[in-house]
Amino acid sequence: MDTLINSLTDIVGKTGVLLGDDVAQRSVDWFTKASCQAKAIIRPQSTEQLSQVMTLCYEANQPVVTHGGLTGVVHGAVASPDELVVSLELMNQIEHIDAVGSTMQVQAGVTLQHVQEAAQEIDMQFALDLGARGSCTIGGNIATNAGGIRVIRYGMMRQQVLGLEVVLSDGTVVSSMNTMLKNNAGYDLKQMFMGSEGTLGIVTRAVLRLHPNMPSEQTAFVAVPSFDALTSLLKMASKELANSLSAFEALWNNHYALMTSATTKHTALLANNSLFYAIIETLGSDDEKDAEAFASVLEKALEAELITDAVLASSSSQREGIWAVREDIETLVHALDPMFSYDISLPITHMDEYVTALESKLKAQWPETCELVVFGHLGDGNLHIIVTVRDASQDARRQVEELVYGSLVKYNGSISAEHGVGLEKRDYLTLSRSPEEIALMKRLKQAMDPKGLLNPGKILA
Amino acid sequence: MDTLINSLTDIVGKTGVLLGDDVAQRSVDWFTKASCQAKAIIRPQSTEQLSQVMTLCYEANQPVVTHGGLTGVVHGAVASPDELVVSLELMNQIEHIDAVGSTMQVQAGVTLQHVQEAAQEIDMQFALDLGARGSCTIGGNIATNAGGIRVIRYGMMRQQVLGLEVVLSDGTVVSSMNTMLKNNAGYDLKQMFMGSEGTLGIVTRAVLRLHPNMPSEQTAFVAVPSFDALTSLLKMASKELANSLSAFEALWNNHYALMTSATTKHTALLANNSLFYAIIETLGSDDEKDAEAFASVLEKALEAELITDAVLASSSSQREGIWAVREDIETLVHALDPMFSYDISLPITHMDEYVTALESKLKAQWPETCELVVFGHLGDGNLHIIVTVRDASQDARRQVEELVYGSLVKYNGSISAEHGVGLEKRDYLTLSRSPEEIALMKRLKQAMDPKGLLNPGKILA
Structure with missing residues (x-):
């Protein structure tokens, strides 16, 4: 030693x-x-x-x-x-909750789920939510600016953090444990660390923003006949359910068909012959009124032929059944092994064109083996794309990556919507960010971590 | 020349x-x-x-x-x-609006009001709003991270900006004109420039986020008997109107009494003998249902004795009358000349104690001449405090400042909630930020503007 x-x-x-x-x-x-x-x-x-x-x-x-x-x-x-x-696993305490100020002060190693539950205990909610809630930590959520399923309503992790304490590479403790919604006393230093993936400092504590609890959840799974209908449906839901819309998840047919055929785990919610599906969810405080408003929007969407069929969750187990189709990554891993997984964003209007073009390029190169599964947070411009060409080699991976990422450039899309860059996407950063942006990132890294000791090689080479 | x-x-x-x-x-x-x-x-x-x-x-x-x-x-x-x-006054164009992606691309010199109106034209809204809307520019809103009256619902300017283009001190153009809600491809550089008051770069263009239009506005002016009742009312409104609450403004008696007695401009909305007043506003899409929900919360608050009286705006002129009391700074300037104006934030639970202690300190020092007016965005922890001691000297100003800012320290309050630091608050920055934070700000300034050419001396000495 x-x-x-x-x-x-x-x-x-x-x-x-x-x-x-x-x-x-x-x-x-x-x-x-x-x-x-x-x-x-x-x-x-x-x-x-x-x-x-x-x-x-x-x-x-x-x-x-x-x-x-x-x-x-x-x-x-x-x-x-x-x-x-x-x-940070031994620093996992919730230190303080202020029910009037709607804040919670925590150590970085606390899990997201623990924070969510502590908020529920005082009839409030912590608004970030994602599949890994039981294991992921608040410090990691901050370092990666985690997204998840409720960004459309509450924003990403960045919007949930009021204060931050960070240890710099030289051991300096920078404590910015602000508890107020508004604080313009100088530079908002915490913003630099959020999403920097541990390359600028180590997050040790945070002040989180809490929101009022929303006991009324309305969830529907709908079949959508075309991409135009899908964007019109998003537009309609955003407008008619403006205050309460909390999730708008899209599933391409390839995703839903696989989930309901590759395994007996999921009961088919709707016939699998529609081009698109969507999960629509609202959060509110009055179950009866919310259910009425929700159903009326779905009816309107049916009349306008934006959807052809719908299942409305009438119990929490039905709601879980709907979300299980979306959140079950393991079935995908099993069915598409060896798979490559991508998390991209691009303007919503270009998504269909992008996916269609990508699919034909992939099929041209691997006509026999290629399979593509597409789903994601449509309202946020964020798609998850999973590809298998039944070949786990670095060569195959690189070729697929070049198609997935390369096709984004003309739409000013991003190689990473919410997963971050790490080592995996580092070599493609130039496709989403300009030389001036990357030079500025390096200038910032040099200023904050002059010896390059923090998470070396991640994000920037 | x-x-x-x-x-x-x-x-x-x-x-x-x-x-x-x-x-x-x-x-x-x-x-x-x-x-x-x-x-x-x-x-x-x-x-x-x-x-x-x-x-x-x-x-x-x-x-x-x-x-x-x-x-x-x-x-x-x-x-x-x-x-x-x-x-930036000649760069004032709206360059592009994407109604599906809900974004607007603008030059920095466009006024806030112009942006708001352009959003309205496509039945959407730009969520930042503040009294100076007709003159202030988007670039200035970004550089100062403007707040305003709807922060409780939509966040500050920082939350309205998706993409940014900046010119650095050496002429480098850093274009980060992202249009997606989610983009974790490397450091989120735009965050550094927002709220930096022109000291790190010059904002030239931006991509703004639009929200669905909310045609239904409910506005009430209420009398509140105590500070405890005020925080309970905030709690109740936040919970019962969770999705729609868009403003919760508090007026101390000294503010309301002055506004309704010093001038005939404002008709008294309610008797001026209550300790506190509040403006409560919701934004929604269904006027009838929203009005019903709003009225029922007010009734509940009356029953719980959180409010003793209320006026509900039944027309847009009544609504404007309510907001005029809050937004009319000119009457204050006239009545309290020469006045010192402050914009602070602190945890809501400590506000009453802070204001009471401040008032007695001021009255002890200037028993004859001191007048104090307090109002602000209670839900954001943000108070505006206006003080006159009928003495415009630098000495008097300094003494008042030391009381206003000095008393904040024990509550971890901020010397600037939304107005920024500029030159005016620079000498007090150490009261709100630690030596480590200020050292890090200077490190950042040095890295971004090594010659110190941008807005010299503002924020940091």
Whole structure:
């Protein structure tokens, strides 16, 4: 064990340091289950400990990769044998809740679900929600600016954070634990760290914004005959349910057909012969009135032939059944193995054209083996695209990536809507960001982490 | 005329340069009407022109102050005789509207009101709103992260901006004209520039987010017997009108009493003997249902004795009458001359204690002359405090400032909720931000504007 690790053990104690098998048995990527290669995992129990840890690492020029719940999918948590991992797992407390101010102060290692439940206990809600809620941590949600299923109503993680405490690469603690909705006293420093994937600082604590609880949920699964109908339906729902629309998820036929045929896990909600499907959800406070307004919009959509069929969830198990089709990634992984998964965004009006063109390019190159599944947060301009060409080689991956990402350029789309860049998308960053933008990112990285010790090589080469 | 101005004239043309009286007749501060002292005002007509202007200024080490609509109140637009002003007034076009994607692409010099009206024309809304809407520009709204009256529902300016184009001090154009709600492809650079008051870059264009139009407005003016009742009312309104609550403005008695007695401009809406008043507003799409829900919450609040009386606007002129009491700053300026105006934020639960303590300190020091008026965006933790001690001297101002800002420290309040820092609050920044935060701001400023040419001395000394 090297000298640095001895010194770090003095700071965090024996239980604060993991070595050998305890490191290797951790997987650093949700999809690949790749094993953690770091020389040790350091688990501080306080901001002060982490500050001391980073002071020593800075002096020793020791690179550090920060770990949260390890549910990321872009190799953002990969650590090499010469790197240390800092895990926030022992800093998982909810420190304070202010029911009048609608805020919750937490440590970075707390899980999203724990925060959601604590908000529910005081009849409020924490608005971020995503499939990995049980494992992902608030620190990770912040570092990656997590999105999820309610962005259309509440925004991404960035909008849920009022205050932040961060440890810089040299051990400096920058505490900006603001609790107010409005604070224009100088630069809003927390914005820099959100979405920076651990490359500019290590998030230790946060003040989160809470919203009123919305006990009334209305959920429908609808069949949509064309892409034009789908955008008109979005437009109608946005207008008629403007205040309450909380999710508008689109499923291409290839996604729904696979989910209801490849497995017996999901009962077919509707016939699988429609070109598109959508999940529409509203959140409100008056179940009776909300249900009436919701049903009337669906009727209007039926009359206007924007939808051809609909299932309205009349119980929470029916609601879960609808969402299960959307959230069940495991069935996709199983059916499309080996698969490549993408998370892109582009202007909604160009989506159909983009997907159609992409599909024909893929089919031209792999006519026998290619399968494509498309679904996503239509209202946010965000699509998830899953491709298999039944070939797991790096060559095949690279060729598919070039088609998926390359086709985005003409629409000014983004190679990453919500998953981040990590290592996986780094080489394609130039397709979504200009040389001037990338130069400015590097200037910022250099200013914030001059030795390049924080999550080296992620986002920027 | 110096050589640099000659060269700049070659770039922007004769109409693009203002000199002499044309400069001096502009006031750089809404309250003080102080005259512009800059040696010239440069008015580029395109991003390319501005880039060339800044390239020359950078080479010549020429400091530059950016002007928008000049409605700021913290001396953020003050320019000295050795500084140049860059005004975006000739770049005032709306370039593109995407009704499906709900975005509007504009030049920085367009007024807020113009943007609001263009959104209305396609039956949508731009959600930022504030009293200066007719003069203030989108570029200024971005540079100061403007707040206003609908933050509780839609957030500040930061939340309305999807994409940004900025010219850096050396003339580099950084174009991040993202149009999607979600884009995690690398650092979200635009966040740095928002709220930086022209000290990090010059905003030239933006992609704004539009929201569905909300044709149904419900507005009430209510009398509230105590501060506890006021926070309970906020809590009730936030919960029962969760999706639609768009404004919750509080008026202390001193504000309302003055507005209805100092002038005959405003008809008294309610008797002026209540400790607090509030304006509650919702935005929705169904006037009949919204009115019903709104009235039922007011009834519930009456029954719970959270309010003692209420006026419900039944016409748009009544609505305007209610808002006029809140938005009429001129009557305050007239009645309290010479006045000092503050814009602070602090946790809602501490507001009453803070105001009471501040008032007694002020009255102790100026028993004969001191008057205090308090109102603001309660739901955002934001209060506007206006003080007169009938003494316009710098000494008096400084003493009042020390009481107003000094008393905030124990509550972790902010010296600026929405107005920014400019020159006016610069010396008090240390009361709201830690040495580590200020050091990081300076590090950022150094990285982005190494020669210190952009709005020198504003925010940071």
